[in-house]
């Protein structure tokens with residue numbers, strides 16, 4: 098089999114890439130090892146992720162599937178009182194902030210919808226597991242070997258090979274690029290399932306995301322998936338999970354009862370309707386993630402932390418950016434350069450590095466972060482949460498996060514002492530983020 102572009106992974110990143118390539122007149126092949134629908138975690142979109150869905154012309158289909166509509170995120174502090182609300186907002190052409198909505202979705206349904214749509218629009222599909230990249234003598238990619246569902250092997254020749262294999266990090270594992278370096282939140286564990294019978298807000302905000310903060314790097318999510326079902330998950334240090342010596346299920350149930358008073362109130366009974374699953378070591382970085390005839394997109398090269406639901410957006414936005422870069426390459430651009438996709442790599446990093454600063458700022462000083470988000474620069478913070486990070490626009494909220502990361506809370510206390518006395522008298526528990534080992538770049 099011969100194709101211009103082979104995409105390894107038929108998740109949302111792979112399907113998005115296929116659909117944007119088809120718009121460029123390129124017919125790709127998607128290789129997927131699992132049979133869809135299949136379970137996946139990652140059920141809440143940012144505002145700009147909804148923007149990518151709309152750019153693909155899928156808003157009507159999302160509404161037809163009745164994926165829950167998300168207007169914002171409410172974050173509850175450890176006492177279970179006075180939540181902060183971050184609305185989903187877009188920028189109009191005139192640059193004004195305007196209310197909009199995005200979606201929550203059961204990933205088995207969403208991922209199948211996306212893959213089916215990519216195939217319906219013209220992508221070829223191969224059910225099988227990519228096992229190794231095939232290389233030319235000069236080290237550039239010439240194809241991919243696939244173990245087919247029936248046990249046989251197929252070599253697919255391609256000009257460009259794209260790894261969108263998620264946390265499997267397929268190309269990194271094959272040795273085409275470096276091994277992953279642990280990220281700042283690699284020592285965390287997430288334990289999650291789904292419940293029915295939860296108490297939700299009434300009206301428009303019924304399907305919003307709720308975040309319950311317990312202490313540093315220890316929190317829970319509550320993401321509505323349909324009228325009945327809510328995805329719930331607890332994230333904590335791995336050492337805390339290990340110290341409890343409980344099964345995943347027992348750990349989750351007890352944590353849901355104890356973690357935060359407001360979360361306990363919303364779960365009068367805990368009826369788990371899904372298996373309880375856990376993910377460890379989900380924070381990492383692979384670099385470089387582009388090269389001669391290949392690139393990695395989304396989780397295949399980096400995942401930072403699930404706290405603000407950036408994962409889907411990053412993979413889908415990178416896929417959107419990748420399509421014109423691949424088209425230019427197929428037409429001959431940058432072919433003689435050591436890394437023909439260096440510009441794409443820089444663009445992807447320009448956004449994801451900002452998320453790193455945002456998340457590091459949050460975890461190193463949550464109260465200083467709240468000060469920035471709710472008092473000092475709320476509009477700019479809304480831009481960051483929505484996903485408007487792949488640009489060079491100055492963002493004072495982001496600069497503030499970087500100050501927090503560098504100097505801690507002190508800098509902000511000096512800035513506005515009254516606010517601190519009122520809101521965060523003693524509760525801040527700064528941690529030092531473990532930034533070692535450093536990524537090799």
Ligand SMILES: Cc1cc2nc3c(=O)[nH]c(=O)nc-3n(C[C@H](O)[C@H](O)[C@H](O)COP(=O)(O)OP(=O)(O)OC[C@H]3O[C@@H](n4cnc5c(N)ncnc54)[C@H](O)[C@@H]3O)c2cc1C
Pocket residue numbers: 105106107108109110111128129130131137138139140141142143225226227228261262263264265267287376379394395396397403406407408409410412
């Ligand atoms: C605890 C946790 C909570 C999260 N919550 C959120 C959230 O609320 N919102 C959000 O936006 N993100 C969230 N994420 C991140 C989100 O899950 C991912 O960013 C997203 O799924 C990435 O999409 P993708 O298409 O790149 O990869 P995936 O969705 O992982 O898809 C990759 C596909 O590749 C296939 N594959 C893998 N290897 C091969 C191979 N060798 N050959 C063929 N096929 C292969 C897999 O079967 C899979 O279908 C969360 C992550 C974690 C760990």
